[in-house]
């Protein structure tokens with residue numbers, strides 16, 4: 538079932554208009570890159586989709602359910618199926634890698650038992666499988682802050698995997714990483730997209746990464762959708778529309 542974003546608008550309390558009537562539909566299995574200058578509204582858009590940020594107006598409909606109208610209880614249920622990956626990884630630094638991954642399952646297990654640090658063995662096995670998938674099973678007992686940036690982001694992916702998401706929202710997942718690591722992280726996300734059929738919306742800074750991984754691009758400028766098409770359709774004119782006249786085209 539598609540993700541339908543309808544005239545989504547966000548005006549922050551200080552009057553900043555971060556999104557203005559943004560509309561698009563994403564079909565299952567797409568890998569959509571969200572691009573635009575810093576401040577264009579990429580984070581706001583991704584976070585309005587699962588209501589980490591409350592939109593001011595407009596609608597988000599997914600799997601036939603109006604997320605924007607969902608009650609807190611319905612919203613919790615919907616969010617279980619939406620994985621999220623963050624630029625700064627958002628791990629609990631002093632907890633182990635395994636505990637961080639198990640946290641991805643919190644929407645599913647008994648909250649009282651999980652508060653006590655108890656997870657059923659089946660959940661621990663699931664977490665270990667997720668860690669194996671991102672090549673980190675050996676580091677399960679390490680503290681999260683003992684890992685490198687690239688490894689921490691892989692923990693972030695394993696945590697999202699625990700949710701068995703149908704939709705993955707990735708907010709600049711590789712902006713803190715060097716280019717080689719950026720590819721390794723995006724390859725895991727690509728695998729989730731291609732093998733597991735997870736729909737991906739991912740904000741990205743660099744066009745070469747967009748060309749390599751995305752099947753579709755949405756360009757934002759000052760909160761307005763200024764481009765929606767295939768990566769190979771971004772020619773110099775389109776590039777300037779998205780990034781402004783003064784922007785230099787570097788890389789891809």
Ligand SMILES: Nc1ncnc2c1ncn2[C@@H]1O[C@H](COP(=O)(O)OP(=O)(O)OP(=O)(O)O)[C@@H](O)[C@H]1O
Nearest residue numbers: 549551553555573574575576577578579580581582
């Ligand atoms: N909590 C907030 N209160 C007021 N304005 C905000 C808030 N969060 C973001 N903004 C503003 O909204 C606009 C869009 O910000 P957003 O973070 O969504 O952009 P972005 O494209 O993700 O940028 P970046 O790549 O730098 O993260 C910017 O002008 C920003 O300053």
